[in-house]
Amino acid sequence: MDDTEAPSLGLGPAPGSSAAASSGDYKVLARKYRPSDFTGLIGQEALVRTLSNAFATGRIAHAFMLTGVRGVGKTTTARIIARALNCIGPDGKRTEPTIHPCGECEPCRAIAESRHVDVQEMDAASRTGIDDVREIIEGVRYAPASARYKVYIIDEVHMLSKQAFNGLLKTLEEPPPHVKFVFATTEIRKVPVTVLSRCQRFDLRRVETAELVKHLANIAGQEGVRIEEPALALVARAAEGSVRDSLSLLDQAIAHGTEEVITADIIRGMLGLADRGRVLDLFEKVMGGEIAVALTGLGELYDRGADPLAVMQDLLEITHFLTRIKVAPGAEGFFDGASSEAKRSADMAAKLSVPSLTRAWTMLLKGLFEVRDAARPMQALEMALIRLAYAADLPPADKLVRDLMDGNAPAAPRTPAPGGAPAGNGPRMAMTNERPVAMAAPAPVAQAGEGPVFRSLEEIAAFANERGARLLKVNLENDVHLVRLEPGLIEFRPSERAPRTLAADLTQKLKDWTGQRWTVTVVRDGGAPTIAEQKKAAKQARHEAVLQQPLVRAVMDRFPGAEIIAVRDVVPEAAEIEAPMPESEED
Incomplete structure (x- = not known):
């Protein structure tokens, strides 16, 4: 597995890194702030609590399965587990695994730098066959060279072939006492049940936006970068719960911003996002049937760098937000509850019916795929909004039938x-x-x-x-x-x-x-x-x-x-x- 992959959830620089590194030694934030122990993980409290209890009682599983979306810390957690199993303490006298690896002893440093002979990392995306697994099966028979445990970390394990999985089963069920397996995957459904049943499974969840904003603010402070909280919120939302993606975007924002303070407008320009207040205006005009005004406003957003697909996604989020306010007053989501846009949204939701909002959701969702696949996304977006504007004032089906039965419908x-x-x-x-x-x-x-x-x-x-x-x-x-x-x-x-x-x-x-x-x-x-x-x-x-x-x-x-x-x-x-x-x- 490539050491450049960094699911990074750290609150401080990784061992061996320097915050004051020269430009020639520059590390991206995702690697620089990779945590070295479980205290650095954010948003994974259930995993940390379970592993802490297991290490404290000596009930450590022989195989772990870590699953979750990209960038939530699967590979980082696997390396922390390997260090926790083999840490010997700063004085070299620790004889048992610990949930708090010191990060200073030779095993901790060697594992962090991916050079420990007894901790083998394999990328199943490039080594999928039975011959690759046979090397592991042969290797488990031998005792560790210097560590307490031999640890095999297999990333993207779902990519292994059927024959490779079958070859691994017997060893995985009854490994020698000195061997531990740690698997990571983004496609848990592709892993055979026979393998899952032999592992202790942990589902790493997406990190909440508020928690991710706090984490990014901490790192920005350590880097001496001034960035507004709304800008950090935009970065966190764009990362969709992935810590690695958020750090990569923060890296990009630092390089993109030339002013003393990185503002939300700079982030919007970098990501091709539209101002959410302007998108709310756009939605209001479309639902009110003012399509000419809406298209003019859309053109202005496009000229300012808004991506048509991002605008369509924002419209969908606004529709969902208004529907939630309609059925559950006080719901939070797209806008901050104390913002002026949130108050406008509440007023707008009061004027719209649930059928009209659900119809808008259906039409916008169809338009999302059209914009995504169109050769000219802007034209596809305009056509989707025109359809929605002309359908916004249609009456519900039951009212239409009653009007027709009463003879009130126009006979054009x-x-x-x-x-x-x-x-x-x-x-x-x-x-x-x-x-x-x-x-x-x-x-x-x-x-x-x-x-x-x-x-x-x-x-x-x-x-x-x-x-x-x-x-x-x-x-x-x-x-x-x-x-x-x-x-x-x-x-x-x-x-x-x-x-x-x-x-x-x-x-x-x-x-x-x-x-x-x-x-x-x-x-x-x-x-x-x-x-x-x-x-x-x-x-x-x-x-x-x-x-x-x-x-x-x-x-x-x-x-x-x-x-x-x-x-x-x-x-x-x-x-x-x-x-x-x-x-x-x-x-």
Whole structure:
């Protein structure tokens, strides 16, 4: 594993580093402030507490599995565990592992510099095979050369091949007492359960923004850098809980800032972020339908260096924040609770309904992927905002239906696309169509003697399905153009994709089912549409019939570009149906 990787959570310079190093010896902050013991870890209290108790009672596991997103301290924690297991103290007299490695003894320094012969680090991303694991299996048999324990640190362990995992299992289950394993991974689901069950697992969590801001402020103070707290908050949010990413961004901010104090505007320019107050203005204009003003404001943000994808992400965060305020007053998130933007957000949330906010979330989320994948992200962002502005004032579906039933909906003429289809990509609707209960049902298979009598191809297909011949049923529905059907005789034209044995299979099945000999003849021309084609045509006819109903036409006029995706039959309730009374003899 490369020593340049630094999941760094330290509160002070790592051993051997100097805060006053010359430019030639410069270390990035992520390496310079890598912690040397568990007291330097931030945001991982559960891990530290569990390991402290284990070391104090002597119940130290033989294998550890560290998992979490990038930059939260997996590799750093693995090295701290290795030092804790092998520290001998400044005087060299310590005989037991300690949760507080001194960082001064030779084992501590050698492990920190990745040069200890008994602490082996392996990057599974580049060494994935069984041969690499075989080296470990052979090595565990030998006692440590100078340390208390041999420690094998395998980073990105999920990258090992299946054969490598299998080869490691036996050794991992019963390692020699002088061997410890520490695994790290960002893809815990890709690690076999058989391996996980043999390890003590620790899930390293993302560091909270407030805690990360405090950590960054401490490091900035040690570096003699003046940076505003709002600027640190922007860095922490951009890092998404990763300490290493936050330190890398802080490094970049220090190099980027030329003024005495690094401000939030400098960080926004560096990251391509927009002012959150301006984004809130943008959201307010879009939801108010003032799209021309909103596009002008968006253009100004873009000219000032705002990244379209970052603007879309901010809009999504604002939508989420307003929704949380709506359903849980006092919720915190996108804006500081005491800021003027937070008060504006509360007022704005009071004016918006939850359905409109959830609809905005859905549309913005779709727009996020469009902006991310578009060749011209700014144009994709503008189109997403235009869609949202025109949909913002649409009424809820239940109110729309009530208005249509009451005759209050405007009846603007609808412009159909060529061929009679609705224009554009509008809403997709499933319509209901009432029918009487006494609607004719498919005729059952009649019985004559001991075998059934088939009167249609549909009956044969249904019977085949009942008897478990489902493949034959599918072929009958999709590949048979029926020419003639009589008792004991079937004549049909097969489709191009019909199996060659269809006629023979059907002949045998009919004989088995009816107990009679059947003649099945294949012809080259003619024949009715297949059952599947007839169903499709019937469905299209129903759609066309539904389109002519006044209520449906009103809906389509209200939503140009709408599309009917299904027509369902709704049987009236029994209480609403009056069965016809039989005529009496007196009448």
